Amino acid sequence: MKTVEKNEGAKIPYSLEGTKLTFNDEIMLDLSKYERDFSVHIDICLNAYGMLTMGLSSNYVAQLDIPARQYTYEDDGVDAEGIPKQKKVAADFDPANVTLTLWKVDA
Numbered sequence: 001m002k003t004v005e006k007n008e009g010a011k012i013p014y015s016l017e018g019t020k021l022t023f024n025d026e027i028m029l030d031l032s033k034y035e036r037d038f039s040v041h042i043d044i045c046l047n048a049y050g051m052l053t054m055g056l057s058s059n060y061v062a063q064l065d066i067p068a069r070q071y072t073y074e075d076d077g078v079d080a081e082g083i084p085k086q087k088k089v090a091a092d093f094d095p096a097n098v099t100l101t102l103w104k105v106d107a
Contacts (some may be wrong), residue, residue: 002099011103012044012052019095023062027052030092031066040066046105063101069093099104 001016014023019032023044042064045057052061053085069090076087 001095003089004099004101006060006101007104011102012105014062014100014102016095021095021100024098027054027101029064029071031098032084033065034064035069036066037070038068040064042066045076059106060103061105065099065101066096067097 001021005011012024014021020028020030022028027044029042035043038100040095042054043056043060044057044064045053046061046064047053047057047058071090074088074089076085078084
């Protein structure tokens with residue numbers, strides 16, 4: 001996973017195990033479940049009560065950018081007229097392609 005620090009200061013603790021990203025032992029996302037055929041942007045914020053939330057709230061703590069799903073094409077035999085066929089196969093999800101942008105966390 002690529003990490004970008006948006007500004008100076010303390011950042012939220014996080015860990016990545018496989019495709020599961022955990023913030024502050026409070027909120028966990030399985031990044032592979034958010035991959036689509038289009039790019040996905042997820043905001044993680046701290047609300048007025050000090051709880052982490054997905055979506056917009058009081059203060060940004062992190063943003064995730066998951067690129068569009070990639071595909072390969074594999075041979076799939078031939079059709080009735082002998083013309084080669086191919087099938088579209090989704091590539092395995094790779095968390096290394098995800099960008100995590102971290103914002104300063106106000107104490």
